[in-house]
Amino acid sequence: MISHGFLLLFFSFILSITASTNYFKYTGPNLTTTENETFTEFYLINRRNVLHVTENVTFNHFLPKCCPPNYKYEKGERKCVRSNDTSIINELGMNNVDDVYLIKSGLRDCEVIVDHVLLLDDFKSVLGNYKQIRYKNETFASGKYCVDGIDNDSEYEKEFILRLCYGPEYCRNRELRCLKKCCPDGEIYIGRDCHAQPEYGFPTEHYSDIIVNFTDNFAIFRQKRKCKLHFPNITHENITIFENGSISYTVGGPWQTHNVEDEMYCFELGLSNNFLTPYLLMCNNIEERNNIKYWFSRVVMSLSCVCFIATMMVYVFLYKLKKVIHRIVFSYCLAQFTGFATLTYLQIDPEPPQPTCSVLGFLVLFGFHAGFSWLTVMCFDMWRTLGSMSPKVGNNNKSELKRTFYYCMYGWLVPSFITVFCYFENKYSFFPESLHAYIGDLFCLLEKRVQEGNYGHTMFFIIPITCAIIVNIIFFVLTVRYIIDATENVRKMSDTKKEKKEALYALKKRTFMALKLFLVMGINWSFEIISSIISFKEYTITTYIELFLDTFNCFQGVFVFLIFVLKWKVIKSIMEKFKIIVVSSVSRSTSLASTSG
Template identity: 25%
Template structure:
């Protein structure tokens, strides 16, 4: 009985063991791989066959026969693998590819998975990135499939098989150890079960930087297809999705290195810099006489991308400058690019703390640095590092420069004739006339130089001279227009009482003060701009007069156009606004004086005051016309600086600005009184002309006025004797006041 009892227990134990084994087997994950271990799929299509066929090839065969380096799926040991094509499909041509959603495998018998590494069509190999696919029977019903918790993860190895990553030179180098995809997956210490598809090399987007992180400074954790990076230098924990990172063994010292793609290298404490060629390549010049180059692979190992020439000055200037670099290998130049030369003063440049490149003319992020191979040339420095920058595409200007030259020349001739008239007629050389002569003379200087610039090409040194002459002429013209507005405001609106001095002496003294102001303003502003141009301290103060154009060497409507604003647009705008304010204030005083003058009775004093008022009012109107001409030019300069559209509008505005000299000629010369003065000067007229350009009133009999008038205005109008007579004839009530 004891023996029978033992037999029964033994049978019961085997039964439990069998049932538990079946239970475990039913719950375990089974991965159906199409090809045997270490083999991958190949798709073959022929025009003679209706459907493609699929074959299995080993890694060695694809490398030998097709020169393609492939890697199989890496499967953990705790995953049960079943090899072979779906048996329900029959012949191989009955198989078809099935789309995989998020590489999630399913548990059905008529589906298998593997890596498709090659596609052939009539013997020709088509480009195909290795990918994991599913094979199933043609016209197969898969409604009853169920997803499992096991998925196929995708990662990248930075270097090919039997190569490790050189962290210092940022290149892959051959090693004797068998460093392959399976080794990498084991080094990641990923808990099973897992299936990994391992590709080679990292491909970042054009706008991304590549940063190399070692496991000594950062914590690198692989979670499925993602990489989690943390460490003291990282502001926040970074989770990188598949395709944004790769892992490999670090050469010299062991350990892992992760290369990550990022839009902001500063997140990892790295300094951003741009490389012209892909990593592992450099420029090779095509001719010894030029810097025209092509990117070629570095097979000699002497091009480690050494940019210490640019980084050493930054390390000396900033003690906390990082040793880690974020490298971006793309530069888009629609208008082409050029290589800087250290022998050219205009090409001198350096890198800024934020990673931008600082040149004399500008600061830009659109640059790249590269090593140039000139070893086949007879040169003492066959390998040199230089920066390449993009040509800035100049705005398209549909402008006929010959027509501009003609119009500006006409304006210059009109200004010259105006200047000749005012200098030749003694009747016009009063205070107002002398200020007009200075204003027209400076405009003539600016327009004459501008006409020469529009005519054709100019030697660089002369271009600088013409540029500064144009600038000085326009600045001085604005200053003298400000003098005229100030003088006419003084005439009507000054609250001071002018002492009884000789008119000629008072005007001469005032003209000297005006000259000191106007010429000093123009000279000081021009000299300041010249010094900042000659000895630059900042790009926003570097006008670059004569650089490519005989004016400000910056593109309008860009962030580099600050010198144009600082030295021309803003100062001339302030003067224009000041002139407008003075003109409005003068209008108020003119209305007040007009009402007071018209209250004067006919007589010597009244007629003199009215005649002087008409003369000053004519000056006021003339000054307003000049302000409109010059102010319209400044407004056009400001608006064209801010925007260049629409083109037809600015063609009209340019036409008006180019004819400023003609408008000034019409305002100052084309007047009947000047016509008679010119005829008299030439001896063509016998009619006596009043030198004060105003006809006296018919009534000249009175010598006093009973109306109260502006003492300020009359003090500049009547003589000392007349002022005495006025005091005698005024009523007692006025005397007491």
């Protein structure tokens, strides 16, 4: 293998003794180059070697080749395929073995690209002197076109490709359909970013059912986008792309139509963990991301985070986590705060760099799973304390520490196992593509790709929270059933009016507490499960229901604060703690005893 430095010296020497003049021959300064197989925009070549230009430089004179050296163009899927055919090199006049030439691959800065297939004679007549070309009475300067050989089986009639670059007005004024591509020419999604991979092209057959009168004759429109893309929660039956490139879709209610120049959709391939997936992505307009709905959501979630912190501080500094219930509430608030705080940050900055993006995505997943785990612990402990017909276990410190240990084992290890399992699946892809967990790919969070045939979100989020909700409901029903039975027994057994009243009051208080816990134990998340099965965007009324439930979820921290902290006896204890008021020691003991239950 010849070293890079030696090759550059060799090229410089050849240039110094070569008298021939060729428009594409490179005579500039030495460049940083490499011989590896990564794709770049510029290449230095002669008939023996190919070097990739790795510097971020701009050249005025270059050979506009559509594919990298040693590749030809495949017109069906608009991709580059490896080929040892040198006919394009010969036709472009690069015959001198010793000359060094500069090649620019592809049209990555072009907005609209139109392909034309030419035979050899037409190809030669179009090229002229290469500085500019003229095709069908239009002139295209250097950088606004590229040429290459076409990969086919014919040995007698070689074809060449001429790709021309237009502005976005082409799609408005011409009859040829424009299909919108997310990444620049020759690039696809790898993770959340576009990377040069001209071997994959731009196949659109996967979406032929939503494109009216689909054919492979179309222009590629790559729009300079200002919006954030997302996977649409729309079935193919509810979206149509017309011959003029405009899109029509419905998310409930009347159909909405946008012309081809609106920032509404684009197609692209995505490569992740060796899975190649065709994407149809749609735009959330920048105005929508900043409208009152999104700002309100951020404010409410931030308020919930503050409420979680306030609740934890009360249970640490006032109750000093003395009882098991104190530790349960503290752990629940800590888990929810982790999920809510991370999610709030991602709403403010939805596209942090890697690996921060993936770390935050897994942190959100862990936080919410831990929250559900501690809700289950809370519901179990509620049933154990209020609803169990068995004799109560002793409340000595050793027994409570043992119970707390078991609760922590479940509350933290279960979500840890789910998150770690999801991480390894995301990294090593040991499940089929339909169950692959996409986190930090296009977006930081665990992605919903049901319309793409992927159920990773269902497996790693929906199914675990469904199990947790079912278990929570069972404990709640058992608790309420016991309270109802106990209430009926009090009515039958109490002889004095005063005893009956006190007993019913105690049971009523317990029932009310159970009801409040039921409201925050994640039942409203059941609509998240339903929305994973059916689309709430099908009808206007269900869209508003989904908005209401999402907002309700954002208030979780506020609800917890209202249930566990915002009570007169707790407030009174806090005021006494900070010597705002003075109460007797007997009153203080009574107050803490009643509020901690």
